[in-house]
Amino acid sequence: MTRISLKQKAYEYILQQVLGGGFEPGTLLNRRGVADALRMSPAPVHEAMLQLESEGFLEALPRVGTRVRVASREDVHGHLVLREALECQAARLICGPRLSVDRERLVRLADAVDAVDVPDRQRAQSEVEFHVALVELADCPVLLREYRRVMQIGLFYRINLLLSMTFRTPLKRHRELLDILASATPDAAEAGVREHIWSGKPGTLKHGA
Template sequence: MKESVVASSLAAEAYAFVRHRILRGELSMGQVISRRKVAAELGMSFLPVSEALLRLEFEGLLESRPRAGTRVRIPSREDVRGHYIVREALEAQAARLFAVVATPEDRADVQKLAARVDAMSVSDASQYLPAHEKLHRRIAEGARCPALSSAIEKTHALASTWFCVTRQTSEGEPPPRRHQDLVDILVAGDPDAAGEAMRQHVARSFENAMERLKPYFRLRKAYGKTFFRSEKRQKKQLIDASALN
C-alpha cells in the first residue's frame, strides 16, 4: 500500500503511517510494534521510525520500555479519568468561546452537524464516531483559537484508539436530540450555560467510556510490565481477560 501522504521528512512519513494504522484499528491495544519491521516496510532506516514512535509515545498512543519493546498503550482507569477531565476542561472552554465569538455561519454549520450526528446514532453506527468528532472539531474552530483546537485534537486522537476496538453499544436508550440540545445552548450565546452544557455532555461520554473499556482494565493488569513478543501469549492473555468480562 503506497502512502498518499507526501512528507517533508521520512520521520513525518513514518509518523503518519503508524498513526493511521492505530487510528484505523489495524493495530489493537497491547500489540507490539517493531521499529525494524516498520522500517523495512517503508523502505527506510529504523532511525526515522524511532523518531516517529517517540512522538506517538509523547502523545500517549504508545508506551515503550528501554530495550524491551514498544506497544499500543492500554489505558488504565486513571488514564481514562484523567483524559476526560482534561477533555472536559478544554471542550467547556471551547463551548464558552463559541457562544461568544462564533459567526452566524459557525452556528448554522454546528446545528446542521448536530442533527446529522443524532440521526446517525440510531441508523448508521459505523459513521457515528467520525461525525461526532467532526462536530466537536467544528465547535473548536468556531472558538477561533488554534492552540485550543490542536489541544482538543490531541485528546480526540488518543480517545479514538480506545473505541475503534470496542463494539458499538447500540443497546437500550439512544437518546435522540442529545447533540441538538447541546448546540442549541451553544448558539444561544451565554458562555456560562454553554460551558456547563458541554461539561455535562463530556461527563456522560466519560461514564459511557468507562463502561465499555472495563474489560481492558483487566487486560492491562494481566499484561503487567512485560512486553510479549510472541502472539500466542498475547492471544492467551486476551481470552483470559475476555472470559472475566
C-alpha cells in the first residue's frame, strides 16, 4: 500500500471516529496508538492528522499534543454564515419546476430529518443528506464540492455542541422548505433558505448576536 493510500486510510479512520463519537471533543490523540490500531507506521497517521487539523477537526496544543477540536460559538456562527451563502445561491438555481426532478427522494429525506424521537446524531446526519441532495440539483460541481466540505465540518460542530447547546427542529420544517422552493421565485427561495438555516438556532448564534 502506498504512502498516499495509507494516509487516506488513517484520515478516514480518524474522521469516522471523530464524527461517530469514538473520539470525543477534547480527546488527545495518540499518534502511535492510532498507527498500531491501523497496523501502519506513525508517519502517514501524522500526515492525516495534519490534514484534519487544517480542515478544522483537530487542533494542536503547544507542549500538550493534538486533540479533537473543541468548537466555539464563533466557529459555529462562522460555519452558518458560509453555509448560508452557498445554500442561498443553490436555492436560486434549483427553485421552481427543477425541484420536481427528484421530489420523491427529497420528501423521504425531509421526513427522515423531521421524524419524531430520532437520536440527535442520526438527525444531524439525515439533515446533511437532505441539504446536500438539494444542492446536487444545482448541477454545479464546484458549488457542490464546497458545500459538502462546509456541511461536513458543520456536522462536526453540531455533534461537538450537542451537549451544551439546544437546536430546535420544528416538525415538518424540511418538508415545508421543499414546498417553498418548489413554488418560489429565486428571491423568495433565497429568503426561505435563509430563514430555514437560522430558525431554531440559539440566539447567540444568530446575526448580530
